[in-house]
Amino acid sequence: MKNLTTQLCVAALTTAFATEAMATEWNVSLWGKRRAFTEHVHKLAELVEEKTDGEFTMNISYGGLSKNTENLDGISIFAFEMAQFCAGYHPDKNRAITVLELPFMGVNTLEEEVAVAQAVYDNPAVAKEMEQWGARLLMPTPMPQYNLVGTGEPRDTLASFDGMRVRATGGIGRAFEAVGAVPTSMTASEVYQAMEAGVIDTASFAQHAHLSFGTINEADWWTANLNPGTVNCPVVVNIDAYEALSDAEREALESSVEPAIAHYLDNYGELLARWDSVLDEKGVQKVMISDEELAKFKETAGDPIHTAWIEEMAAQGLPAQELYDLVQDTLAETRASN
Structure with missing residues (x-):
């Protein structure tokens, strides 16, 4: 009887260890606080956990794992399995996707933004650089087009x-910079204090960030x-972590991307719908730039910057024109399909 009890205990322990070994837990590095900007990550984690019956979970951290400007570095050394970063934080490390940050590219909706981003992400040269x-x-x-909030008199001309x-x-x-302004690329969490102290006059953000970071x-x-x-x-995963997933886990992750983005779009749409009421509540004046001034801005800071980017990136060995054309072609195809 004693031997049988021992055998049963060993079997139970073995099962417990095997179950624990089978579970996959990823650490995810974000920054700031939970907001519209991160809702797709939370939805992704929720869906993956549901699809795997809790065997694949994600621990989402806001600043506890890395600074936002160092998230790509953290991925590179496998400090965590998943992270979000912005291309503008280190354009030299992710040159190819900066095509998506060129000014005046003509993207008008969040759905168009998804389409062009995914097309660029699927390009082999982009994947290779990552x-x-x-x-x-x-x-x-x-994210929607960025716009300025500012202090003092409205700035409505070039x-x-x-x-x-x-x-x-x-x-x-x-x-x-092309129209004489003095840009600074301080991180989002530093912007409110800079405005409050008068270090900067204006801040360029999407709507959610103007709310989340207090500007x-x-x-x-x-x-x-x-x-x-x-x-x-983008949201990225460490390649080794991704390849270590079981087929079922990988399928759960990949199949959750589209619904996670759909959730994000719905959530962000609600914010955009109530944005005017936010401005009224905060006593912020809504400024409309004239068509003439917008045309001058685009002429000065649109095509010349596009041409310079293509030449600069091509000189570094990237298929710059191909990537640029990919954005334009995808935009046209997306609009035609709608």
Whole structure:
């Protein structure tokens, strides 16, 4: 009887250890706090856990694993399995996807943003560049066109942008620089304090970030239609972690991407629908830029920056024209299908 009891105990322990060994747990590095910008990550985690009966889970951390500007580095050394980052934080490390951050590319909706981002992510040259960081692009974080909030008198002409101190990264920063503004690429979490202290006059964000990082609380005005561009902030996974998944786990992850993005779009749509009421509540003036000024801005900071990017990236060995054309062609196809 004693031997039987011992055997049963050993069997139970073996089963327990095997079950524990089979479970997969990923650490996910985000920043700030839970907001519209991260809703697809939470939905992805929820769906994956459901599909695997709790055997594949994700621990989502906001700043506890890495600084936002170091998330790609963390992926490269396998410090965590999944992360979100923005291309403008380190354009030299992710040159190919910066095509999605060029100003005045003509993307008008979040659905169009998803389409062009996924097309670029699927390009072999893009995947190859990410591989050097041990990263696999999993899904985009579609964001609307960035617009300014600012203090003092509204800036509604190109002339008024001259000397303007603006928080802007990537291609948006280059666009403002082209018309005489002084861009700085400080991280999102630093922007409110910079506005409060008068270090910057304006901040360029999507709507969710103006809310989440408090810049709307310092603002006197907001540009409703400047729309110079947006930033690209993919969610990536460590390649070794991805390849270590079982077939079932990998299928659960991949099949959850589309519904996670759909959830994100629904959630963000609700924010956009109530944005005017947010402005009224905060006492922020809605500023409309004239068509004439918008045309001048695009002429100065659109095509010239596109041409310069293509030449610069091609000189570095990237298929720059191919990537640029891919965005334009995908945009046209997406609109035709709608």
